[in-house]
Amino acid sequence: MSSVTRPTDVATKTYETLFILDSNHYARDPGGVAKQVDDIITSAGGNVHVSRVWMEQKLAYPVDGHQKGTYWLAYYDAEGDTLPDMERGFQLCEAVVRQLTIRLDPRLVEPILANARGERIVPSSEHNDEDSDDAANTDSESADKADTVQA
Numbered sequence: 001m002s003s004v005t006r007p008t009d010v011a012t013k014t015y016e017t018l019f020i021l022d023s024n025h026y027a028r029d030p031g032g033v034a035k036q037v038d039d040i041i042t043s044a045g046g047n048v049h050v051s052r053v054w055m056e057q058k059l060a061y062p063v064d065g066h067q068k069g070t071y072w073l074a075y076y077d078a079e080g081d082t083l084p085d086m087e088r089g090f091q092l093c094e095a096v097v098r099q100l101t102i103r104l105d106p107r108l109v110e111p112i113l114a115n116a117r118g119e120r121i122v123p124s125s126e127h128n129d130e131d132s133d134d135a136a137n138t139d140s141e142s143a144d145k146a147d148t149v150q151a
Contacts, residue, residue: 012078013077013078013079013104013106014049014075014076014077014103014104014113015046015075015076015077015083015102015103015104016073016101016102016104016112017073017076017086017099017101017102018054018072018073018099018100019037019071019073019074019090019098019099020063020069020096020097020099021069021071021072021096021097022066022069022094022095022096022097023056023066023069023070025094025095026053026056026070026072030053034072036093036095037051037074037090037093037096038051038074040086040090040093041074041078041086043089044078044082044083044086045085046077046078046082046086047076047077047078048074048075049075049076049113050073050074050075050117051072051073051074051076052072052073052116053070053071053073054071054072055070055071056068056069056070056071057071063097063098069097069098073116075104075112075116083101086101087099
């Protein structure tokens, strides 16, 4: 008997998938739809970093009879050979109207994930400039307050 094993040298990369979800389906069960999307990714071997709603809006043109859609973003790590399984799972998911997956540039992964989590990354050089600006602004605000009190 031979067993099929995946090569260990396959690199894991970070991907972003933008979904257009059926707004009615999402409105009825937002937690269930989010879980379905995450389950498709994890069952194919992916590791979800961030999965969240982006916005809901009217579509530019009808897509499969849908006039509006809920946009959902998912960021995850996966091996490249698992993507076809995920894509098939997304196509079979009733809540998913359309999806688009891209591979993120490794240099941009951390800033993009931080932004998706609602965090702000401040580069060290920008951080130092902000500290000096904050000190200058505090001094000028104090002077403005002193002028207002004296007037």
